[in-house]
Amino acid sequence: GRELLRVENLKVYYPLRRTLEEILAGVRRFLRAVDGVSFSILEGESLALVGESGSGKTTVARAIVGLVEPTEGRITYNGYDVAAFRGRELAMFRRSVQMVFQDPSVSLNPRMRVGDQVKFPLDVNKIGSKEERRQIVLETLKRVGLVPPEDFYNRYPHQLSGGQRQRVAIARALVLRPRLLIADEPISNIDVSARAQILSLLKELREEMGLTLLYITHDLSSAWAVADKVAVMYLGKILEYGRVDDVFTNPLHPYTRALLSSVPSLSPEQKLRKKLLLSGEVPNAINIPSGCRLHPRCPFASQKCRVEEPSLLDAGNGHLVACHLYG
Ligand code: SF4
Secondary structure, three states: OOEEEEEEEEEEEEEOOOOHHHHHOOOOOEEEEEEEEEEEEEOOOEEEEEOOOOOOHHHHHHHHOOOOOOOEEEEEEOOEEHHHOOHHHHHHHHHHEEEEOOOHHHHOOOOOOHHHHHHHHHHHOOOOOHHHHHHHHHHHHHHOOOOOHHHHHOOOHHHOOHHHHHHHHHHHHHOOOOOEEEEEOOOOOOOHHHHHHHHHHHHHHHHHHOOEEEEEEOOHHHHHHHOOEEEEEEOOEEEEEEEHHHHHHOOOOHHHHHHHHOOOOOOHHHHHOOOOOOOOOOOOOOOOOOOOOOHHHOOOOOHHHHHOOOOOEEOOOOOEEOOOOOO
16 A cells, blocks of 8 residues: 555643743743654554553654644655645644544534534534435545444434444444544543444444545454554553554563563464563653663663664564564
8 A cells, every 4th residue: 555644753742831940040941741653554454552551652643633732743645744734734634634533422413403513513614415415425424334324314413322422422423434543542432332333333334435435443352453563652652563463462562572472362472472570650741761761661671772763663574662672
C-alpha cells in the first residue's frame, strides 16, 4: 500500500507554570506529553499505538486530527503537510480522518435521536438531499450492526447499551466515508461482553471499506486482535515498533516484555518466556529520566543507559527497537 499518514518527530510540550525563582533564573519547564514520535501508516493498514496512561498515545491522535497543536514536527497526509491545509483542503482532510472516542456516553448528545446524530456530519457538509441523507444513515446504522436501522434511528442514547452507543459513535465517524479512522480506546468504557464484538466490527469495516485504522489502546490483547502493526509507547516515545506477530511473539524491548508479562498469555511462545518485572512506577512527563527513559526501572540498565538515549533502530525485518541491548 501507499503511505497515507506520516508523523515525523512529533513533539507536544505543555509549558508549566513557573515559580518566581524559576522566572528570575530564566528556567522553563515543560510537560513533554509527546517527545519525538515518528511513524507512518500505509493505506489499508491497521496500526495499534499501545501504551499505559500518560504514554502520550492519545495526544498523538489528537495532534493528527488537529485537536492539539504540535510543538514541533510534521504530520503529512498523502504526502501533504497537514499544517498547510486551508479551506477546501482542510475540509477534505477533516472528512477523511475521523475519530472515535473512548466514552460514547460523553461523545454522544443525550437529547438527540441516534439517527440525527449520525446524520449531523452529512448536514454540516451539505451532502445529498434530505431523503438521501436519511438513506445513508440507515445504511450506516445497518453496517455497524444496529438492526433494524429504522428502529434505532429514532432511539435516544440512553435507550441503548454501551456497546450499541459505541456502534452509533462508529456510524457517525463512518458516515462521511473517511479513509483513516482513529479509534481511541473504543472498548475500554463498555461492557466486557460487548468488547469482542466491537473489535470484530472494526476488523470487518477495515476489510469491507478498505479503511485505514489507527487503534489506540493500553490493552495488548485487543491490539493483537485488530492490528497488523504495533508501536509501543512509553513517556512520549515509541520504544518498539513492528508487525504484531513479531512484536508479540518476539518482544525485544524490556518495556514491551514487561507489558506482555502482565497479560494472560497471548501465544505459546509467551508461556515459555521468562517473566520480566520493572521496578517502581512510571515517572511523570515533567521529569523524564536522562538517557533511556526506562533506565530507573529497567533490570538491564547500564551506565550507558543513564546518559545516552537509544534511537529506534531496525533489529531486522522492520522490527524496530530503541534499546542499547540491541545493535
Ligand atoms: Fe534497559 Fe538500557 Fe535498554 Fe533502556 S536502553 S531498556 S535501560 S537496557
